[in-house]
Amino acid sequence: MIKGILFDLDGTLLDRDQSLLFFIQNQYNRIQALQRIEKQTFVQRFIELDQKGYVWKDKVYQQLFEEYNLDLNWEDLLEDYIQSFQYHCIGFPGLIEILDYLKGMNLKLGIISNGFGRFQMNNIRGLNIEDYFDEILISENEGLRKPDIKIFNRALDRLGLEPQETIFVGDHPVNDVDASIKAGMRGIWKEDNYFEKPSKDHLIIKDLIEIKDIIGSISG
Incomplete structure (x- = not known):
């Protein structure tokens, strides 16, 4: 029984795959500094670095900053992820x-x-x-x-x-x-x-x- x-x-x-995609696209659209990267490039690289969620996003954002020399704080993007991901859950x-x-x-x-x-x-x-x-x-x-x-x-x-x-x-x-x-x-x-x-x-x-x-x- x-x-x-x-x-x-x-x-x-x-x-999580669909939720993450929804979030990444939304974050890209909202944050102008990210738009110096081509959108699909940013989305695909984020998903690669994320490794199905087994890499925490501090490392993901730090790597993105290193690769693309982004002009903002990676800590701000991480906090946005922590606060905003919940609104993209599917x-x-x-x-x-x-x-x-x-x-x-x-x-x-x-x-x-x-x-x-x-x-x-x-x-x-x-x-x-x-x-x-x-x-x-x-x-x-x-x-x-x-x-x-x-x-x-x-x-x-x-x-x-x-x-x-x-x-x-x-x-x-x-x-x-x-x-x-x-x-x-x-x-x-x-x-x-x-x-x-x-x-x-x-x-x-x-x-x-x-x-x-x-x-x-x-x-x-």
């Missing part, structure tokens, strides 16, 4: 529909996300999904990062759930799927072509709404 579902945030609930298709469905089943819901506390909470609020979740654990606040199974165990303790009655959904084959399985949970990989397919025979979804079918098959 499944009693709870936990999610990763970036690449799982938040369509959820994956079916996000609200699946959360409504899961809450309707009286399942406990949680998020475990690596990242900075204020930034990630702003993005969760930007998606208008904070109220769906019973617990939200962000690595900076917890002093733990995925794939450390301690952060999964902490979430389970706070939710009052046993590992075997809990599903974890995430896009990273190691940090999300393998780690949650090691914690005793059922791991589901939300397929992302950026990563290699998990080496083991994991449950895989392409769209969030497919979680309905997985719950149905487990319950059945």
Whole structure:
């Protein structure tokens, strides 16, 4: 019997690729000093340096400043990113529909996300999904990062759930799927072509709404 579902945030609930593209284009349009670079060049180089979010933006902006000799402070662009990204957050298709469905089943819901506390909470609020979740654990606040199974165990303790009655959904084959399985949970990989397919025979979804079918098959 499944009693709870936990999610990763970036690449799982938040369509980070589209959100980042939306933000970068907006930042470029708003800040005149950036426009000495051709727009598509700036956007593409930012995305390359970002490396799917695994490089924090201080390093991204510093590298951009070095390469293009920009006439403004990189710290100002970083602060703009921290403050403004939340207004460009785009959820994956079916996000609200699946959360409504899961809450309707009286399942406990949680998020475990690596990242900075204020930034990630702003993005969760930007998606208008904070109220769906019973617990939200962000690595900076917890002093733990995925794939450390301690952060999964902490979430389970706070939710009052046993590992075997809990599903974890995430896009990273190691940090999300393998780690949650090691914690005793059922791991589901939300397929992302950026990563290699998990080496083991994991449950895989392409769209969030497919979680309905997985719950149905487990319950059945």
